[in-house]
Amino acid sequence: MFVDKMSQEIKTIKLEIFSGLASVNCYLIKNDQGFILIDTGISKSRDKLEKELKSAGVNPKNLNLIIITHGDTDHTGNCSYLREKYQAKIAMHHDDKGMVEKGDMLWNRKGSILLKIINPFMGLGKSDRFKPDFYIDDNFELSDYGLDAKVIHIPGHSLGSIGILTKEGDLFCGDLMSNNKKPARNSIMDDKITAKKSIEKLRKFNINHVFPGHGESFSWLKFI
Numbered sequence: 001m002f003v004d005k006m007s008q009e010i011k012t013i014k015l016e017i018f019s020g021l022a023s024v025n026c027y028l029i030k031n032d033q034g035f036i037l038i039d040t041g042i043s044k045s046r047d048k049l050e051k052e053l054k055s056a057g058v059n060p061k062n063l064n065l066i067i068i069t070h071g072d073t074d075h076t077g078n079c080s081y082l083r084e085k086y087q088a089k090i091a092m093h094h095d096d097k098g099m100v101e102k103g104d105m106l107w108n109r110k111g112s113i114l115l116k117i118i119n120p121f122m123g124l125g126k127s128d129r130f131k132p133d134f135y136i137d138d139n140f141e142l143s144d145y146g147l148d149a150k151v152i153h154i155p156g157h158s159l160g161s162i163g164i165l166t167k168e169g170d171l172f173c174g175d176l177m178s179n180n181k182k183p184a185r186n187s188i189m190d191d192k193i194t195a196k197k198s199i200e201k202l203r204k205f206n207i208n209h210v211f212p213g214h215g216e217s218f219s220w221l222k223f224i
């Protein structure tokens with residue numbers, strides 16, 4: 001179901017990862033001009049994602065943009081496929097580009113032990129690798145795509161991690177924060193100090209509700 005937010009509606013699409021042991025969220029935003037999809041899940045969840053997009057009314061004429069919050073495979077696995085199918089453009093931050101072009105989640109990262117272990121199995125497969133259509137950075141406005149929102153660069157989980165903050169105060173935060181058991185800074189961080197700075201940076205914005213890459217959405221007040 002879409003949740004009404006005045007000028008736009010948000011649909012959360014939850015997809016399985018790690019054979020159902022965990023999940024990742026994609027967010028479909030509907031506005032006057034069509035749809036924007038934030039993150040795309042892993043390729044194994046493609047059928048479910050397509051079904052959800054179809055039932056929401058997405059077609060090759062109205063998917064205006066795919067935004068990825070960062071380059072990890074669980075968020076980028078269907079980008080290439082969806083671009084082809086829906087003729088949509090893909091936007092992301094420049095600092096994660098090698099992750100999706102080379103299928104290497106360690107690109108431009110120091111790399112935690114966990115990431116080093118899973119990277120050979122989890123990197124994007126050859127057919128799912130892609131070059132984004134354009135890069136977005138701090139303050140990029142999404143009004144050309146019908147969404148009253150802007151991009152906030154929030155590195156930490158990766159150097160190219162971004163958030164999308166709407167005028168209504170909805171923040172799509174990628175993997176900077178998560179809400180598996182409770183709202184928290186994501187436990188997997190490439191640079192914890194940078195992540196803390198990114199959270200500090202968010203405090204100056206008018207945020208109401210946070211939509212994380214993993215777990216349920218939550219009130220920003222519960223986090224701070």
Ligand SMILES: [Zn+2]
Binds near residue numbers: 072074075213
């Ligand atoms: Zn993730």
